[in-house]
Amino acid sequence: MLAVMSNIASGNAIAAVAALIGDPTRANMLAALMGGRALTAGELAWHGGISAPTASGHLAKLAEAGLLSVEKQGRHRYYRLSSANVAQAMESLMALAGTGPKRHRPVGPKDEALRAARTCYDHLAGRLGIALADALRAREHVHLADGVGAVTPEGERFFREFGVDLTSGSLGKRPLCRACLDWSERRHHLAGRLGAGLLDRSLALGWLARNPDSRAVAVTAEGERGFAEIFGLPEHWRDPP
Amino acid sequence: MLAVMSNIASGNAIAAVAALIGDPTRANMLAALMGGRALTAGELAWHGGISAPTASGHLAKLAEAGLLSVEKQGRHRYYRLSSANVAQAMESLMALAGTGPKRHRPVGPKDEALRAARTCYDHLAGRLGIALADALRAREHVHLADGVGAVTPEGERFFREFGVDLTSGSLGKRPLCRACLDWSERRHHLAGRLGAGLLDRSLALGWLARNPDSRAVAVTAEGERGFAEIFGLPEHWRDPP
């Protein structure tokens, strides 16, 4: 009886947060925030396809539950995912959403762009993310076995040279190199501080360009060259597996 | 516009599965199945605190969405989580559920047992799971850095001697050693094939005993001795951190 009560309590807590994500409008807002950037309430209302008052209610619930954090800036209010844990939960739900009995996938061009390269909260995902992880593994800069990994000493030097300092900031507060299950490719890519640093540096170098309308990122000409020369990325990384 | 449609589509897919988990009754059923064992529809109705007809409807929905798989056996129907992905999604939602602003936790004795040692789908969690991961790391049988890990060659030999064969079965189909975020301790324990093998072998040796009413597992006298001798588990592993 007591065991049941304990189960019921934990189940209710799970249900509360799952129900928040379980509304299509809120899910679309959260999906829009998976790009890692903060968006205003108005932008999120647009992404959800609803009026401003309704969006405000949804955002208040998400913020109160701790899924979103708010930042006032003038007469705008910027909302962002409050932690990488939220993004991870969204990703794991995405993985489940793909495994259903429905198999038909009318892949559009936009969808294809997302599969090629996109941001996953604050790091890279898609075929580019996986190809980078493979290349770093081949050069033994990260040690990946069965989908998990750690940074080698040589890797640490390599990343520092590339411009990613893994020791700065909140050391130990966040996993350095985490494996994140890729929604479209069903393999793991690099997350954690390392994944975030690689994305930031690639953007700063002009190797990647964000798409203002979606999570997709484009690889620039310098990026193609740089990823091939510095990381040893194969030329056919865009090809579907 | 197309980008939005793509976002809306993905958001709706996420919302569909999240809404399934987002009902308290269904969440409690899923939590009951987190023990890894298959339960009958009647047992699940009892766990959810509802009548048999209502439970049947919930279970049909969960099965159709691919979250549960069914097995007919006489006049019983056994339901189980259809994959470890479902368990992982539940765990990540649990982690989110704990981070809310609500901080009060009236920890009961049953809850305490769950925090000490429990199953997480098919592997060990709680303080025991974390202590085992720590001990294996100290002996360099697994390599854990920043919450992720891999099995070392010495570890492979050690686990084979212990009775866990990591090469058999569906090799490569499932990650060998995955890091799973612990709901109660906020640290990582061992999952994947290695975690599942350790739990199975410990149960077979009589070191652990399942609790028929909850996910909690008890450590037997032989288990205390064995974990200390073979794994080098410290005696005070039960102490809260």
Added chain:
DNA sequence: TCAACGTTTCGGCGCAGGCCGAAGCGTGGG
């Protein structure tokens, strides 16, 4: 063959919650 049991289907009740329009703040620009 019949009765008991576990499970599912059906029909109807009731409420939680998503949605909007109108109105009420607070901020920034003219």
Added chain:
DNA sequence: CCCACGCTTCGGCCTGCGCCGAAACGTTGA
């Protein structure tokens, strides 16, 4: 100083869905 703008609060509508009782179906055991 006032208006325009972004956002929130309030009130009311309405759909969706979780719930149960009654009844049907299939299996097991006598």
